Amino acid sequence: MFEHVTPYAGDPILGLMDKFANDPRTDIKVNLGVGVYYTEDGKLPVLECVKSAESQIANPPRPRGYLPMDGLPGYRKACQDLLFGKDNEAVKAGRVATIATLGGSGALKVGADFIHEWYPNAKCYVSNPTWGNHISIFEGAGIEVGKYPYYDAATIGVKFDEMCEFFKGLNENDVVLLHPCCHNPTGVDLSNEQWDTVLTIIKDKKLIPFMDIAYQGFGDDMDGDAYAIRRAVEMGLSVFVSNSFSKNLSLYGERVGGLSVVAPTKEEAERVHGQLKFTVRRIYSSPPAHGNAVVDTVMNDAALFEQWVGEVYEMRDRIRDMRQKLQDTLSAKLPERDFSYFTKQRGMFSFTGLTAEQVVRLRDEFAVYMVENGRMCIAGLNNKNVEYVANAIAEVLR
Protein backbone atom coordinates (compact mmCIF):
# COMPACT_ATOMS: atom_id res chain seq x y z
CA MET A 1 0.00 0.00 0.00
CA PHE A 2 2.68 2.56 1.01
CA GLU A 3 5.70 0.94 -0.61
CA HIS A 4 6.07 3.93 -2.93
CA VAL A 5 6.30 6.39 0.02
CA THR A 6 9.90 7.64 0.29
CA PRO A 7 11.60 7.84 3.70
CA TYR A 8 11.78 11.31 5.29
CA ALA A 9 15.39 12.49 5.40
CA GLY A 10 14.67 14.60 8.49
CA ASP A 11 14.79 18.37 9.00
CA PRO A 12 18.25 20.02 8.92
CA ILE A 13 17.28 22.23 11.86
CA LEU A 14 14.78 20.34 14.02
CA GLY A 15 16.64 17.08 13.41
CA LEU A 16 19.58 18.59 15.32
CA MET A 17 17.44 18.80 18.45
CA ASP A 18 17.15 15.03 18.66
CA LYS A 19 20.85 14.51 17.90
CA PHE A 20 21.79 17.03 20.60
CA ALA A 21 19.41 15.56 23.18
CA ASN A 22 20.84 12.08 22.58
CA ASP A 23 24.50 13.22 22.69
CA PRO A 24 25.94 11.65 25.87
CA ARG A 25 28.71 14.30 26.22
CA THR A 26 26.56 16.26 28.67
CA ASP A 27 29.53 18.05 30.26
CA ILE A 28 30.64 19.88 27.09
CA LYS A 29 27.88 19.84 24.47
CA VAL A 30 26.70 23.22 23.15
CA ASN A 31 23.49 23.74 21.15
CA LEU A 32 23.93 26.46 18.53
CA GLY A 33 21.48 24.78 16.12
CA VAL A 34 17.77 25.48 16.41
CA GLY A 35 16.73 29.12 16.62
CA VAL A 36 15.83 29.17 20.30
CA TYR A 37 16.88 31.71 22.92
CA TYR A 38 18.69 30.29 25.94
CA THR A 39 19.57 32.29 29.06
CA GLU A 40 23.08 32.83 30.47
CA ASP A 41 22.39 29.63 32.43
CA GLY A 42 21.66 27.75 29.22
CA LYS A 43 17.97 27.42 29.99
CA LEU A 44 14.85 28.18 27.95
CA PRO A 45 13.32 31.17 29.80
CA VAL A 46 9.74 31.60 30.99
CA LEU A 47 9.36 35.38 30.71
CA GLU A 48 8.14 37.22 33.81
CA CYS A 49 5.34 38.82 31.81
CA VAL A 50 4.21 35.33 30.73
CA LYS A 51 4.24 34.07 34.32
CA SER A 52 2.01 36.99 35.34
CA ALA A 53 -0.33 36.45 32.40
CA GLU A 54 -0.59 32.73 33.09
CA SER A 55 -1.46 33.26 36.74
CA GLN A 56 -4.22 35.65 35.64
CA ILE A 57 -5.48 33.15 33.07
CA ALA A 58 -5.40 30.27 35.56
CA ASN A 59 -7.43 32.06 38.26
CA PRO A 60 -10.26 31.36 37.98
CA PRO A 61 -9.75 28.40 35.61
CA ARG A 62 -11.23 29.00 32.17
CA PRO A 63 -13.19 26.51 30.06
CA ARG A 64 -11.32 25.38 26.94
CA GLY A 65 -13.91 25.96 24.23
CA TYR A 66 -13.05 26.33 20.55
CA LEU A 67 -11.58 29.68 19.62
CA PRO A 68 -12.87 31.53 16.56
CA MET A 69 -11.11 30.34 13.40
CA ASP A 70 -9.19 33.66 13.31
CA GLY A 71 -8.36 33.65 17.05
CA LEU A 72 -9.17 36.06 19.88
CA PRO A 73 -9.91 39.68 18.89
CA GLY A 74 -7.35 40.94 21.43
CA TYR A 75 -4.72 38.65 19.95
CA ARG A 76 -5.38 39.96 16.46
CA LYS A 77 -5.26 43.56 17.69
CA ALA A 78 -1.95 42.82 19.39
CA CYS A 79 -0.47 41.58 16.12
CA GLN A 80 -1.68 44.69 14.28
CA ASP A 81 -0.39 47.13 16.91
CA LEU A 82 3.02 45.43 16.99
CA LEU A 83 3.47 45.07 13.24
CA PHE A 84 1.87 48.25 11.90
CA GLY A 85 2.09 50.55 14.93
CA LYS A 86 -0.80 51.72 17.09
CA ASP A 87 -3.25 54.01 15.25
CA ASN A 88 -2.01 52.84 11.85
CA GLU A 89 -4.13 54.39 9.10
CA ALA A 90 -4.69 51.13 7.21
CA VAL A 91 -5.71 49.32 10.41
CA LYS A 92 -8.08 52.13 11.41
CA ALA A 93 -9.60 52.07 7.91
CA GLY A 94 -10.33 48.36 8.30
CA ARG A 95 -7.97 47.48 5.42
CA VAL A 96 -5.96 44.90 7.36
CA ALA A 97 -7.15 41.31 7.72
CA THR A 98 -5.36 39.60 10.62
CA ILE A 99 -5.74 36.07 11.95
CA ALA A 100 -4.09 34.10 14.73
CA THR A 101 -2.14 31.12 13.38
CA LEU A 102 -0.22 28.06 14.53
CA GLY A 103 3.05 29.91 14.93
CA GLY A 104 4.79 31.71 12.10
CA SER A 105 4.87 28.40 10.26
CA GLY A 106 1.08 28.22 10.31
CA ALA A 107 0.90 31.80 9.05
CA LEU A 108 3.17 30.95 6.12
CA LYS A 109 1.10 27.85 5.33
CA VAL A 110 -2.25 29.67 5.43
CA GLY A 111 -0.76 32.51 3.36
CA ALA A 112 0.73 30.11 0.81
CA ASP A 113 -2.53 28.17 0.43
CA PHE A 114 -4.48 31.43 0.05
CA ILE A 115 -2.06 32.70 -2.61
CA HIS A 116 -2.13 29.43 -4.53
CA GLU A 117 -5.94 29.48 -4.56
CA TRP A 118 -6.40 33.11 -5.59
CA TYR A 119 -3.18 33.60 -7.61
CA PRO A 120 -2.73 30.12 -9.11
CA ASN A 121 -0.05 31.27 -11.57
CA ALA A 122 2.04 33.07 -8.97
CA LYS A 123 5.54 31.82 -8.31
CA CYS A 124 7.30 32.49 -5.02
CA TYR A 125 10.87 33.73 -4.79
CA VAL A 126 12.87 33.37 -1.58
CA SER A 127 16.22 34.86 -0.62
CA ASN A 128 19.34 32.79 -1.35
CA PRO A 129 19.81 31.47 1.31
CA THR A 130 16.66 31.49 3.40
CA TRP A 131 15.07 29.55 6.25
CA GLY A 132 14.67 26.12 4.65
CA ASN A 133 11.04 25.70 5.69
CA HIS A 134 10.06 28.71 3.54
CA ILE A 135 10.73 26.56 0.49
CA SER A 136 9.03 23.46 1.92
CA ILE A 137 5.89 25.32 2.98
CA PHE A 138 5.37 27.12 -0.35
CA GLU A 139 6.22 24.05 -2.45
CA GLY A 140 3.89 22.07 -0.19
CA ALA A 141 1.14 24.53 -1.16
CA GLY A 142 1.74 23.66 -4.82
CA ILE A 143 3.66 26.86 -5.61
CA GLU A 144 6.81 26.84 -7.74
CA VAL A 145 9.64 28.34 -5.67
CA GLY A 146 12.69 30.17 -7.02
CA LYS A 147 15.53 32.04 -5.34
CA TYR A 148 16.58 35.67 -5.61
CA PRO A 149 20.19 36.80 -5.08
CA TYR A 150 20.67 37.88 -1.48
CA TYR A 151 23.73 36.98 0.60
CA ASP A 152 27.18 38.09 -0.57
CA ALA A 153 29.79 36.00 1.25
CA ALA A 154 32.60 38.17 -0.15
CA THR A 155 31.33 41.32 1.55
CA ILE A 156 29.25 39.64 4.26
CA GLY A 157 26.51 41.87 2.89
CA VAL A 158 23.66 41.79 0.39
CA LYS A 159 23.96 41.37 -3.39
CA PHE A 160 21.71 44.40 -3.53
CA ASP A 161 22.04 45.40 -7.21
CA GLU A 162 21.59 41.79 -8.34
CA MET A 163 18.56 41.44 -6.05
CA CYS A 164 16.97 44.56 -7.53
CA GLU A 165 17.67 43.51 -11.10
CA PHE A 166 16.20 40.08 -10.39
CA PHE A 167 12.99 41.59 -9.00
CA LYS A 168 12.68 43.77 -12.12
CA GLY A 169 12.56 40.58 -14.22
CA LEU A 170 9.63 39.00 -12.33
CA ASN A 171 6.00 38.81 -13.44
CA GLU A 172 3.00 40.68 -12.02
CA ASN A 173 1.65 38.94 -8.89
CA ASP A 174 4.80 36.89 -8.37
CA VAL A 175 5.47 36.60 -4.62
CA VAL A 176 8.73 37.76 -3.07
CA LEU A 177 9.31 36.34 0.42
CA LEU A 178 11.20 38.88 2.51
CA HIS A 179 12.76 39.01 5.97
CA PRO A 180 11.96 42.47 7.46
CA CYS A 181 14.70 42.07 10.10
CA CYS A 182 17.15 39.53 11.55
CA HIS A 183 17.53 37.51 8.35
CA ASN A 184 17.58 33.75 8.84
CA PRO A 185 20.17 32.25 8.33
CA THR A 186 22.58 35.10 7.50
CA GLY A 187 21.80 37.82 10.07
CA VAL A 188 22.38 40.31 7.23
CA ASP A 189 19.59 42.88 6.74
CA LEU A 190 18.77 45.58 4.19
CA SER A 191 19.20 49.20 5.30
CA ASN A 192 16.08 51.37 5.43
CA GLU A 193 17.22 53.14 2.26
CA GLN A 194 17.64 49.78 0.50
CA TRP A 195 14.15 48.79 1.64
CA ASP A 196 12.77 51.98 0.08
CA THR A 197 14.40 51.04 -3.24
CA VAL A 198 13.27 47.40 -3.16
CA LEU A 199 9.70 48.30 -2.19
CA THR A 200 9.53 50.82 -5.04
CA ILE A 201 10.53 48.08 -7.49
CA ILE A 202 7.96 45.71 -5.94
CA LYS A 203 5.28 48.39 -6.36
CA ASP A 204 6.29 49.23 -9.94
CA LYS A 205 6.39 45.55 -10.96
CA LYS A 206 3.14 44.78 -9.09
CA LEU A 207 4.77 41.94 -7.17
CA ILE A 208 3.26 40.51 -3.97
CA PRO A 209 5.51 41.16 -0.95
CA PHE A 210 5.26 38.48 1.73
CA MET A 211 7.15 39.58 4.84
CA ASP A 212 8.00 36.97 7.44
CA ILE A 213 9.01 38.50 10.79
CA ALA A 214 9.91 35.96 13.47
CA TYR A 215 12.45 37.98 15.51
CA GLN A 216 10.85 41.37 16.08
CA GLY A 217 12.77 43.13 18.85
CA PHE A 218 16.00 41.19 18.38
CA GLY A 219 17.43 43.54 15.72
CA ASP A 220 17.18 47.23 16.58
CA ASP A 221 13.89 47.54 18.50
CA MET A 222 10.17 46.78 18.07
CA ASP A 223 9.50 49.74 15.77
CA GLY A 224 12.82 49.76 13.91
CA ASP A 225 12.50 46.06 13.12
CA ALA A 226 9.11 46.69 11.52
CA TYR A 227 10.38 49.46 9.20
CA ALA A 228 9.96 47.47 5.98
CA ILE A 229 6.44 46.40 6.92
CA ARG A 230 5.28 49.91 7.80
CA ARG A 231 7.00 51.47 4.78
CA ALA A 232 5.24 48.99 2.47
CA VAL A 233 1.88 50.03 3.94
CA GLU A 234 2.78 53.75 3.64
CA MET A 235 3.59 53.16 -0.05
CA GLY A 236 0.16 51.67 -0.61
CA LEU A 237 1.37 48.12 -1.19
CA SER A 238 -0.89 45.13 -0.53
CA VAL A 239 1.42 43.12 1.69
CA PHE A 240 1.26 39.76 3.47
CA VAL A 241 2.90 39.67 6.91
CA SER A 242 3.51 36.49 8.89
CA ASN A 243 4.67 37.00 12.46
CA SER A 244 5.78 34.69 15.25
CA PHE A 245 5.75 35.10 19.03
CA SER A 246 7.77 31.88 19.47
CA LYS A 247 11.08 33.63 20.08
CA ASN A 248 10.23 37.03 21.53
CA LEU A 249 7.70 35.57 24.00
CA SER A 250 9.64 32.30 24.41
CA LEU A 251 6.42 30.43 23.69
CA TYR A 252 7.78 28.05 21.01
CA GLY A 253 5.58 25.10 21.92
CA GLU A 254 2.40 27.17 22.32
CA ARG A 255 2.34 27.78 18.56
CA VAL A 256 1.54 31.49 18.55
CA GLY A 257 1.81 33.46 15.32
CA GLY A 258 -0.25 35.63 13.05
CA LEU A 259 -0.98 36.36 9.42
CA SER A 260 -1.96 39.84 8.25
CA VAL A 261 -2.96 40.91 4.75
CA VAL A 262 -3.16 44.61 3.91
CA ALA A 263 -5.79 45.24 1.21
CA PRO A 264 -6.59 48.35 -0.89
CA THR A 265 -10.11 48.67 0.55
CA LYS A 266 -12.05 47.65 3.66
CA GLU A 267 -14.41 45.63 1.52
CA GLU A 268 -11.56 43.61 0.00
CA ALA A 269 -9.99 43.13 3.43
CA GLU A 270 -13.25 41.67 4.70
CA ARG A 271 -13.38 39.21 1.79
CA VAL A 272 -9.74 38.25 2.32
CA HIS A 273 -10.40 37.80 6.05
CA GLY A 274 -13.26 35.42 5.30
CA GLN A 275 -11.16 33.33 2.93
CA LEU A 276 -8.29 33.22 5.44
CA LYS A 277 -10.74 31.84 8.02
CA PHE A 278 -11.94 29.24 5.49
CA THR A 279 -8.31 28.30 4.77
CA VAL A 280 -7.68 27.86 8.52
CA ARG A 281 -10.82 25.73 8.81
CA ARG A 282 -9.57 23.44 6.06
CA ILE A 283 -6.09 23.02 7.57
CA TYR A 284 -6.42 23.00 11.38
CA SER A 285 -9.83 24.59 12.08
CA SER A 286 -8.90 26.95 14.93
CA PRO A 287 -5.85 28.15 16.91
CA PRO A 288 -4.76 26.97 20.38
CA ALA A 289 -6.53 28.55 23.35
CA HIS A 290 -3.68 28.92 25.84
CA GLY A 291 -1.22 30.66 23.57
CA ASN A 292 -3.91 33.02 22.35
CA ALA A 293 -4.89 33.88 25.93
CA VAL A 294 -1.28 34.53 26.99
CA VAL A 295 -0.55 36.82 24.04
CA ASP A 296 -3.88 38.63 24.44
CA THR A 297 -3.18 39.20 28.16
CA VAL A 298 0.44 40.34 27.82
CA MET A 299 -0.04 42.56 24.79
CA ASN A 300 -3.19 44.32 25.93
CA ASP A 301 -2.11 45.12 29.50
CA ALA A 302 0.06 48.27 29.44
CA ALA A 303 2.25 47.17 32.37
CA LEU A 304 2.74 43.64 31.06
CA PHE A 305 3.45 44.95 27.54
CA GLU A 306 6.12 47.29 28.88
CA GLN A 307 7.63 44.48 30.94
CA TRP A 308 7.63 42.24 27.86
CA VAL A 309 9.46 44.78 25.70
CA GLY A 310 12.08 45.12 28.43
CA GLU A 311 12.54 41.35 28.58
CA VAL A 312 12.93 41.12 24.81
CA TYR A 313 15.60 43.83 24.86
CA GLU A 314 17.43 41.94 27.62
CA MET A 315 17.52 38.89 25.31
CA ARG A 316 18.61 41.09 22.38
CA ASP A 317 21.39 42.68 24.41
CA ARG A 318 22.68 39.39 25.75
CA ILE A 319 22.94 38.08 22.20
CA ARG A 320 24.81 41.23 21.17
CA ASP A 321 27.17 40.72 24.11
CA MET A 322 27.86 37.13 23.06
CA ARG A 323 28.54 38.26 19.47
CA GLN A 324 31.20 40.66 20.73
CA LYS A 325 32.77 38.11 23.08
CA LEU A 326 32.98 35.39 20.43
CA GLN A 327 34.40 37.85 17.91
CA ASP A 328 37.04 39.11 20.35
CA THR A 329 38.02 35.62 21.50
CA LEU A 330 38.36 34.26 17.97
CA SER A 331 40.25 37.36 16.80
CA ALA A 332 42.76 36.84 19.59
CA LYS A 333 43.25 33.19 18.60
CA LEU A 334 43.42 33.76 14.82
CA PRO A 335 44.44 37.42 14.34
CA GLU A 336 44.98 36.91 10.63
CA ARG A 337 41.27 36.20 10.12
CA ASP A 338 38.36 38.69 10.00
CA PHE A 339 35.59 37.78 12.43
CA SER A 340 33.84 41.15 12.26
CA TYR A 341 30.82 39.45 10.74
CA PHE A 342 29.70 38.35 14.20
CA THR A 343 28.96 41.95 15.22
CA LYS A 344 27.90 43.13 11.74
CA GLN A 345 25.14 40.51 11.60
CA ARG A 346 21.96 40.95 13.67
CA GLY A 347 19.31 38.96 15.41
CA MET A 348 19.64 35.38 16.56
CA PHE A 349 21.91 33.98 13.88
CA SER A 350 25.33 34.34 12.42
CA PHE A 351 26.35 32.89 9.07
CA THR A 352 29.86 31.72 9.88
CA GLY A 353 31.05 30.59 6.44
CA LEU A 354 32.13 27.29 7.97
CA THR A 355 31.89 24.43 5.50
CA ALA A 356 29.64 21.42 6.09
CA GLU A 357 32.75 19.38 6.84
CA GLN A 358 33.91 21.88 9.45
CA VAL A 359 30.41 21.93 11.00
CA VAL A 360 30.44 18.12 11.19
CA ARG A 361 33.87 18.22 12.84
CA LEU A 362 32.59 20.74 15.41
CA ARG A 363 29.77 18.37 16.24
CA ASP A 364 31.69 15.09 16.19
CA GLU A 365 34.94 16.24 17.82
CA PHE A 366 33.73 19.05 20.11
CA ALA A 367 29.98 18.45 20.63
CA VAL A 368 29.28 21.95 19.29
CA TYR A 369 26.08 21.83 17.23
CA MET A 370 25.32 24.18 14.32
CA VAL A 371 23.21 23.88 11.19
CA GLU A 372 25.23 22.31 8.39
CA ASN A 373 24.95 25.41 6.20
CA GLY A 374 27.18 27.18 8.74
CA ARG A 375 24.41 28.97 10.62
CA MET A 376 25.09 29.50 14.29
CA CYS A 377 22.41 30.41 16.81
CA ILE A 378 24.27 32.97 18.93
CA ALA A 379 21.61 32.69 21.64
CA GLY A 380 23.08 29.31 22.66
CA LEU A 381 26.30 30.98 23.76
CA ASN A 382 27.00 32.09 27.33
CA ASN A 383 29.99 33.16 29.41
CA LYS A 384 30.62 29.57 30.44
CA ASN A 385 30.85 28.10 26.92
CA VAL A 386 31.95 30.95 24.64
CA GLU A 387 35.69 30.30 25.15
CA TYR A 388 35.19 26.58 24.50
CA VAL A 389 33.21 27.29 21.32
CA ALA A 390 35.86 29.76 20.11
CA ASN A 391 38.58 27.15 20.67
CA ALA A 392 36.60 24.55 18.76
CA ILE A 393 36.02 26.91 15.82
CA ALA A 394 39.69 27.90 15.80
CA GLU A 395 40.65 24.21 15.69
CA VAL A 396 38.49 23.40 12.67
CA LEU A 397 39.67 26.57 10.90
CA ARG A 398 43.37 25.80 11.34
Ligand SMILES: Cc1[nH+]cc(COP(=O)(O)O)c(/C=N/[C@@H](CC(=O)O)C(=O)O)c1O
Ligand atom coordinates in the same frame (compact mmCIF):
# COMPACT_ATOMS: atom_id res chain seq x y z
C1 LIG B 1 12.22 33.24 9.58
C2 LIG B 1 11.35 32.28 10.36
N1 LIG B 1 10.00 32.26 10.12
C3 LIG B 1 9.20 31.42 10.80
C4 LIG B 1 9.70 30.54 11.73
C5 LIG B 1 8.72 29.59 12.42
O1 LIG B 1 8.42 30.01 13.68
P1 LIG B 1 7.23 29.30 14.51
O2 LIG B 1 6.46 30.41 15.09
O3 LIG B 1 7.93 28.48 15.58
O4 LIG B 1 6.43 28.43 13.61
C6 LIG B 1 11.08 30.50 11.98
C7 LIG B 1 11.64 29.52 12.95
N2 LIG B 1 12.84 29.26 12.93
C8 LIG B 1 13.59 28.44 13.84
C9 LIG B 1 12.94 27.13 14.26
C10 LIG B 1 12.49 26.27 13.10
O5 LIG B 1 13.30 25.96 12.21
O6 LIG B 1 11.31 25.90 13.12
C11 LIG B 1 15.00 28.19 13.23
O7 LIG B 1 15.28 28.74 12.16
O8 LIG B 1 15.80 27.52 13.89
C12 LIG B 1 11.90 31.40 11.31
O9 LIG B 1 13.23 31.42 11.53
